[in-house]
Every structure is written in structure tokens, then in C-alpha cells.
Amino acid sequence: MKVYIIGSVGSGKTTLAKTIAAKLRIPRFEIDNFVWERQAISDLRNSEKARNKQFQQAVQLPE
Incomplete structure (x- = not known):
């Protein structure tokens, strides 16, 4: 599901x-965590490639 x-x-x-x-x-999964790499001081924006890879991995998990 x-x-x-x-x-x-x-x-x-x-x-x-x-x-x-x-x-x-x-x-x-929180979508913001696909976009941002969380850091102690300030967050860094993930590249589109990294963001898309993380998102696809989450989407492809078995139901």
C-alpha cells in the first residue's frame, strides 16, 4: 500500500x-528528505540525479 x-x-x-x-x-518517507541532504548547520540541496534515485528506490519498494 x-x-x-x-x-x-x-x-x-x-x-x-x-x-x-x-x-x-x-x-x-518525507519528500523533503529526497530534496535535501540534512546537515547539522545547514541543509544542502541534493542533485536532481540523487533526488530522483532516492525517490525511485522508495517508490519501488514492495507493497
């Missing part, structure tokens, strides 16, 4: 996703 949750900033997407993923025992 794959669920894509959209909404504006601060609308509760992450909270909802965590709840659904826990109840259904499915993995959860």
Missing part, C-alpha cells in the same frame, strides 16, 4: 503519516 499525503506547511502531514505508517506497519 502506498499513501501520498499532501497539504500546506504546518497542516499535520507528518503527524498523520507517522500515525498511518505505525498502524499499517508500512514505511514512511
Whole structure:
């Protein structure tokens, strides 16, 4: 099962996703983490190639 949750900033997407993923025992991915490489001081933007690779890996996981 794959669920894509959209909404504006601060609308509760992450909270909802965590709840659904826990109840259904499915993995959860935050789209921002495909775009950004998280750093302690400041985040770095991933290249399109790296972003697309991470996204495809997530999408291709078995259901």
C-alpha cells in the first residue's frame, strides 16, 4: 500500500503519516528528505540525479 499525503506547511502531514505508517506497519518517507541532504548547520540541496534515485528506490519498494 502506498499513501501520498499532501497539504500546506504546518497542516499535520507528518503527524498523520507517522500515525498511518505505525498502524499499517508500512514505511514512511518525507519528500523533503529526497530534496535535501540534512546537515547539522545547514541543509544542502541534493542533485536532481540523487533526488530522483532516492525517490525511485522508495517508490519501488514492495507493497
